[in-house]
Amino acid sequence: MGAYLARRLAASVMTAALASMVIFLLVRSVPGDVVGQMLGQTSDPVAARALREFFGLDQPVWRQYLGWIARAVSFDFGVSWARGQPVAAMIGAALGVTLELALATLAVATLVGVPLGVVAAIHEGRAIDRAVQGFNLLGLAAPVFWIGLMLLVGVSGVFGWSPPLVYAPLSRSVGENLSMMALPVFSLALLQAAAYSQFVRQSVVSALGQDYVRTAVAKGVPTRVVFFKHVLRNVAIPLLTFMGLILIQILGGAVIIESLFSLPGLGRLLLSSIEARDYPVLQAGLLVVVTLAMLVNLLVDLLYHVIDPRVRLR
């Protein structure tokens, strides 16, 4: 286990190092730079040169990279070129919002989607199954931004209420925070719940037909035990993979929902930093997303082993 972890972490560090290079080149491959953005359309060439010098953009790319990575390994990500604030603090704040969004979505989707899928599978072919399948179809087919928009406009139309527009962290005000988070979480969770439910239903239906289940039932094992010990445990592994993927997806890509509900999350921070060509924020932000993705994957692999000890960590 220890050796496995060490090996995986070492590989992750290698991947992150490689990713940092790719990211560094990628953000610079977009035409235009921060100076063009700052000076606007009527800029003066002398002023532009002076600012490029100030930001070090006149240096060769490899030297810029070495300078950046040398500081980054000691977690010094510098200061945002456009907003003048420490990059680490900006990313930390945005990550907090997005993590809350992602974890809440995951929780709601699991609590709704898994029971729905199980219920549908047990009642396969009956009315309740068809109702769940209808919900799944709707959730999977409706685009997230449309659901969000309909919720926003609908809730406002019916109740004359809309969520706050300035984010307050949980630590400052639980009420404010939850009233801002409720609609975006619900918008994202609808799709995920439908996906889980569909997935769990399929897996349970196929597991119920397996030999080991028939054997267990024939041996006289109580239904409840068969279900939780044999069926659900086997469904859990692919579901876990699925959840890991969803988590990663929300961490880096909830920009549409974040924009719609004015949430200052990571997706929006990255998007606005692309627009401003704010390389320090962009580089660090993308690196954080890559690192988180690797960590989530590692965590999922470790959990496989916990759920099913036959899965050997090698």
Add this chain to the structure above:
Amino acid sequence: MILSEFLGLLDRRRVLALGGMAAAAALVRPAQAADLYGPKAADAKTGGTLNVGTLVEPPGLDPFHQAADARIRITVLLYQGLFYESPDGQALPLLAESVELSPDHLAYTIRLRDGVKFHTGQPMTSKDVAYSYNYIRDPRNGSPGAGDFAMIRSIEAVDERTVRIAIVAPNASLPMTLGNKYGGVVPAGYFDAPDAKTRINQASVGTGPFMLGEFKPNSNITLERNPHYWEQGVPALDRINFIFTPNAASLLVGLRNKRVDLANLSRPQDIKQVEGVAGVVVERSPSFNQKSIDLGLEMKPLDDERVRRAIALAVDKEEIMRASIGGLGKTIGTMVAGMQDSWGAPLAALPNQKPDVEAAKKLLAEAGHANGFDLTLTTIIGYDWMDAAAVTLREQLVRVGVRLNIQRIELGVWIKNFQSKQMGFTFNDWGTAPDPNLLFYRHFHKAPEGADFRNWANDEASRLLDEGRAESDPAKRKEIYGRFQTALAQSVPTIMLFSADLIVVRNERVRNYVQHPTGWYYGLARTWLA
């Protein structure tokens, strides 16, 4: 006001002969406190937080190095220059108190207002003024305003409350240049600190009616009332909270549910959503903004004047305006709507303004394009009006045989093309301070004095721009810029289409907000909450 009326009775020549003081007074009206930022309310209540919703977030809050209009709109409340850009086109003394112009029109002696303090609490002196303007005009300091200040030879502090500004050639728009778009007066030596350029985004160091509270990227900016502010009794608001809502739907819902008190909207479909909502007021006013078609002469066959004129004759501005902003604006000739009365050439006298398909076809045939040609139009992603305008323009141009391809590009790429004078055939969207020299010179004077982004290189127009800049008599100045505008309309390096109205949507408890035609938030210094 009284002084300028008095001057109006005298023969201009004699006034100029009287010497510097009188001539300067003709350029700069003595300020009455009520004129700055908008009318002062007699019955204003003090206190409260105003929530302003905005779709566009400023990329930063540095008035010395950041040119974005979203930045200027907010920082005019934090920083002040020597003069204020009055909507009627005059420069009113702001941090200045009075101005004296030397007989040769090359030196301005400016007396500074007494009792002005920075947000830090320290008093403002002539040293701070000289430092701030010397910093911005040195291009090595990297300010987008440097080009506007190239006319200044020196700025020196004469005594505690007096600065003298020497210029290289007579320039009637110097006071307007010392306005609030770029820079502003900050404590001497501010930028000596290596972290000053970034610190300015977290703490303001100006003299404006508000000071920066908090800047949370992708969320909001709060401004707090400046306790040291030099004007008595203003501002009325304790705090302004600028909320960034990148999506129009959440802004509109916020306006309906009173989470947002005031917002500027531009898309007609958005305005329809809040019209008639109880407690919400919608107001329209003319702007200094222009939506235009630019014709870069580096691109063939746009280097042929006949081709450019043909394109102008194919364009129906009214139709494009209706299609793109639902008619919520005013079509223009060669001057933005808010300045037409003060500086515009009479529309009826300008060539190439009305659609004339036959004349356009004839010009194209003369230029050797009887069968038309293919042309690529660039539009900017995120500028909604351009998408509808592009489709309409394609319909119009095809009538004269020009086949338009529409290419949508990202703003950063567009700016790069523009700066490197490779703009081609493109839509543009820009604004100005209320002075014809500041509007035209950098854009249309040939290089190296101007930037001449469209590669127009027109000698006659450049000569007129030089003349207009040097002339201090308003009537003569207007006549010179009239001739320049005729040259512009004749040769067509640009086709100014229309000025979109500024549309303010506010809760009815927001009182006394007067929208400035630049679109900047000056009026909030006079706003109060009922």
